[in-house]
Amino acid sequence: MAAPRTTTPRKVLGRLSLPERRYVAEALRTETVGGVLLLIAAIAALIWANVPGLHDSYESVSHRHFGPGALGLNLSVAHWAADGLLAIFFFVAGIELKRELVAGDLRDPKAAALPVVAALCGMAAPALVYALTNAAGDGSLKGWAVPTATDIAFALAVLAVIGSSLPSALRAFLLTLAVVDDLFAILIIAVFFTETIDFAALGGALAGLVVFWLLLRKGVRGWYVYVPLALVIWALMYNSGIHATIAGVAMGLMLRCTPREGEEHSLGERIEHLVRPLSAGIAVPLFALFSAGVSVSGGALGEVFTRPETLGVVLGLVVGKTLGIFGGTWLTARFTRASLSEDLQWADVFAVATLAGIGFTVSLLIGELAFEDDTTLTGEVKAAVLVGSLIAASLATVLLKIRNGKYQRLYEAEERDDDLDGIPDIYEQDDPAYHLRMAAIHERKAAEHRRIAEEKATARRAEVMGGAGEEEDRPA
Template identity: 50%
Template sequence: MIRSKRSELSRYLRTETVGGSLLLVSAAIALIWANSTWSDAYTDLRDFQIGPSALHLNLTVGSWAQDGLLAVFFFVAGLELKRELVVGELAERKKAMLPIIAAVGGVVTPALIALAVGWGTPGIDRAWAIPVATDIAFALGVLALTGSRIPAGARVFLLSLAVVDDLLAIIIIATVFTASIALWWLLAAVACATVYAYAQHRRITTPLLYVPLALLTWYSVHEAGIHATLAGVALGLLTRVRTDPGEDEAPATRLEHRIQPWSAGLCVPIFALFASGVPLGGDVLGSLFTDRLTLAIMLGLLVGKILGIFGVSWTAVRLGIATKPSSLGFRDMFALSVLGAIGFTVSLLVAELALEGAEQEKAKAAVLLTSLAASLIGSALLLRRGRIHQARAERDQLDRAEPDRP
C-alpha cells in the first residue's frame, strides 16, 4: 500500500503541470517572505553557512541550492537531451535541425539585444547572459496547463528547444563565469566521468558505484572552479539511452523516472525559494523601466527570445534547412516562442553569478516580471490556438460522420 502511494506521488510530481506549479508557488512564497516583516529571517536562512570547511564546502544554504540541487535538475535535463538525440525526435537530422537552430537563435538574439540596449552600462559585460535561457519546468508547465488542445508535437518542440537552450546556457556559465580553472581537479572530474561512461558501457547497474562516482564528479567540478551544475549535464549525456535485449528500460529512462520527481518536487522549488526572494521596494520597481541594465534584460528576454526562436525557425523552414512538425502551424510556433521567454531558473542563476548587491536584486526582479508577462501572453495565445485546433477537429469529425451524398 505504501509503495503504491509513493508510486502515485512520483507519477504526480512527474507531470509538467505540477512541476511548474510548485516552481511558481515557491517563487511566490519567496517574494512574499522577502518583502514581509520577516524578511530578515529569510535572509538569515539563505545566507546561513553549512558544510565541512576542510573540504571547502562550507557554503550558504542558497549556494547549496544553486550548486547542489540544480545539478540534479541539469542531470535530468542531460538525460532528456541524450534521449532525444539518440532515440527521440532529434535523432532524425531534419527534425533535429529545427529545435537546435531555434535554440541557437533563442540564445544569440537575446544576448545581442541585451548588449545593444545596455552597452556601456556597468555590469552588462556579464549581465548579457541573463536573458539567454528558457526555463524547462516553467515553460512546459504553462504548456500543460493552457495548451492541452495543441498538437502533441508542440511539447516535443518546446522540450527539445529548452533542453538545447539550457545546455548552451550551461556552456556560457562554464566559460564566462569561470575566473580560473584548477587543472588537476578538472582532470579528476574528467577521470570520474570517464569511469562513469565505462561503467555504462559495461552494463554495470549498482548504485553503490554510481552514487559515489556522481558525488566525486560534482565535487571535482566544484573544486576545479567551474559551476558544479556542469557535472549534472555531463553525467546525463554519458548515460545509456538504448534498451538492451531483455531489458525493460534503458538506464536513462529508469533514472529519469526515479530522479525527475525529486528534481520537480524538491530541487527546483527549493532553488526558486532562495533565488526569488527579491525585495520589491519602490526603488527597485521604479527603476525597472528606467535602468538600462534591467531594460536590457527584459527586452532581451521578451523581444529577443521571440524574435530569435520564431524568426530563426521560420527562416530555416522557408529555406528548407529544417522541417517543422506537420501538425504545428507557424502561429502555434509563435505561441511556443513566447513561452521560450520564460527565463526563470537558469536566468536567476546567471543573475546571481553575474551581478552583486542592488544590481543583482534589480536583475532578478526584471527576470521575474518578464517571465510572468511571457507566461500570461503565451497562455492567452495557446488558449486561442487550442480553440482553433478543437474547432477544426470537430469540423473534420463532423465531415467524416456525414453520409456520402449522391
C-alpha cells in the same frame, strides 16, 4: 527516359511518432507538476522576502553556512541550492539530451535542424537585444547571457493552466527546444563564468567521470556505487572552479539511452524516470525558494524599466526570445523547403516562442554568476527576470487562448481511440487490421441500432393494438 524522382515534402512540427509521443507525454506530466511547485516556491520566496518581519529570517536562512570546510564545501544554503540541487536538474537535462541525440528528434540531422537553429537564434537574439540596450544606455554588458535561457518547467506550468489541449507537436517542440537551450546554457556557464581553474581538482573530476563511464560499460549495478561516486565528482568539479552543474550534465550524457534486446526501456530512461520527480519536485523548487526572494516594492519594479541592465533582461526575454525562436523556425522552414503542418499556423509557433521567454531557473543562476560582485544589481537583475517572465507568460496566455478552440479539436483527434486498443486511431489509419476492427465495431453498432429500432416498433404496435382492443370493449 527515367521518370522524374519525387520526394515527399518534409513537414515542420508534424505529427510525432507514437513512441515519441508517449515519451513526451510522460515527461511533460512530470515537468508540469514540477512547474506548479516551482511557481508555488517562487511566490513563497517573494512573500518570505518582502513581508515585514519575515525578511530578516529569509536572509538569515539563505546565508547560513554548513558543510565540510576542509573539503572546500562550507557553503550557504542558497549556494547549496544553486550548485548542489541544480546539478540534479542538469543531470536530468543531460539524459534528455542524450536520448534526443540517439533516439529522439536530434538523431535525424534534418529534424534536428529545427530545434537547434531555433534554440541558437532564441539565445543569440536576447543577447543581442541586451547588448544593444546596454550600449545605448551605457550599462554593463556582463549580463548578456541572463535572458538567453528558457525555463521548461515554468513554461509547462503555464501550459497546464491555459493550454492543456496544445497539440503534441508543439509541446515536443518546446521540450526539445528547452533541452538544446539547456545544453548551450551549460556551455555558456562553463566558458564565460569560469575565472580560475584548479587543474588538480579538475583532473580528479575527469578521472571520476572516466570511472563512472567504465562502471556503466561493465554493467555494474547499485545506487550505493554510483551515488557516492557522483558526489565525489561533483565536489571535485566544484573545487576546480568550473560550475558544479557541469558534472551533472556529463554524467547524464554517459548513460545508455537505447534499449537492448528484451528491454522495454533503456537504462537512461529508467534512471530519468526515477530522478526526474526529485529534480522537478524538490531540487528546482528549493532553488527557486532561495533565489527568487527579491524586493518587489514599487520603486524596485520601476527601476527595472529605467536601468539598462534590467531593461535589457526584460526586453531580451520578451522581445529577443520571441523573435529569435520564431525567426529561427521560419528561416529553417524557408531554406530547407519544408512546410508547416496543415494543422498549425505560424501564429501558433509565435505563441510558443513567446512562451519560451519564461526564463526563470537558469536565468536566475546566470544572473547570480554575472553580477556576483554587486549584491544590489544581482537583486535588481533577479527582479527583471521575474518581471520579464511574467510578461512573457501573460502574452503567451492571450495568444494561446485565442487559438484554444482549434487546439481542442486537434487534441481530440489525436486522442480518439474508437477501437479501444490503447493506440490513438490516427496512428492506425494505414493498418488493414485496424480497418477490419473498425468495420466489425460499426457492424455491431448498426446491429444494436437495428435491434433497438425493432424493439421500439414492436412496442408501438403493441400500444396501438391495445388501444384498439379497449375501443371494442367500451359499451355503446
